[in-house]
Amino acid sequence: MFPIANNVRAEREARGMTQSELGAAIGLTRQTVAAIEQRRYSPSLEAAFRIARLFDTTVDALFRWEE
Amino acid sequence: MSFRYKSALLSLVSMAVIYGWFFATLMWGHSTPLANVGRLILTVILLAAVQTVGHIVLAITSREKYRGMDERERGFDRRATSVGYYMLIAGALIAISTLHMGANGPNMGYAVLLAIVIAECTRQAVFLFLHHRAA
Numbered sequence: 208m209f210p211i212a213n214n215v216r217a218e219r220e221a222r223g224m225t226q227s228e229l230g231a232a233i234g235l236t237r238q239t240v241a242a243i244e245q246r247r248y249s250p251s252l253e254a255a256f257r258i259a260r261l262f263d264t265t266v267d268a269l270f271r272w273e274e
Numbered sequence: 275m276s277f278r279y280k281s282a283l284l285s286l287v288s289m290a291v292i293y294g295w296f297f298a299t300l301m302w303g304h305s306t307p308l309a310n311v312g313r314l315i316l317t318v319i320l321l322a323a324v325q326t327v328g329h330i331v332l333a334i335t336s337r338e339k340y341r342g343m344d345e346r347e348r349g350f351d352r353r354a355t356s357v358g359y360y361m362l363i364a365g366a367l368i369a370i371s372t373l374h375m376g377a378n379g380p381n382m383g384y385a386v387l388l389a390i391v392i393a394e395c396t397r398q399a400v401f402l403f404l405h406h407r408a409a
Binding site: 242247254 | 346
């Protein structure tokens with residue numbers, strides 16, 4: 208498991224989006240969105256900013272370091 | 275399974291089977307050099323046809339819309355290409371060494387082709403392994 212935890216699933220579900228829809232909106236595949244949500248993949252800084260921008264929040268609010 | 279996973283699996287299986295048949299007939303068959311060249315051309319055409327038709331079928335039947343690789347898949351691809359590159363270098367050196375084992379020009383050419391095929395199969399296999407491990 209990667210050390211970067213996130214609230215992507217909660218934010219996505221709060222907006223009624225599917226993993227495919229989120230992926231399509233930020234240029235990632237559904238599998239990559241699922242991997243981010245399950246902490247099996249740490250997104251690039253660019254992808255993190257894209258997600259934060261889509262959810263109208265900050266990267267800090269979405270991602271945190273958790274060992 | 276993502277489109278990329280299925281695509282890599284199709285490429286790996288088709289290359290292994292079609293080039294496997296070519297190299298098997300080359301090693302254990304007793305045919306003329308001209309017949310070998312004919313079989314090589316047939317192999318290339320067959321592989322192109324199988325991959326083209328296979329990818330069209332995959333694109334039509336896949337639930338997900340086709341798009342380019344994303345950053346995670348590009349990471350898998352970079353690592354797979356790196357491993358494939360070392361396989362290619364090793365294969366090329368072995369192919370060159372066949373000259374010292376009495377191989378003639380055409381045989382060394384086929385050894386280089388074998389090295390390319392093994393390197394490409396390795397690349398696809400590593401991509402599939404990384405994809406599968408991360409699933």
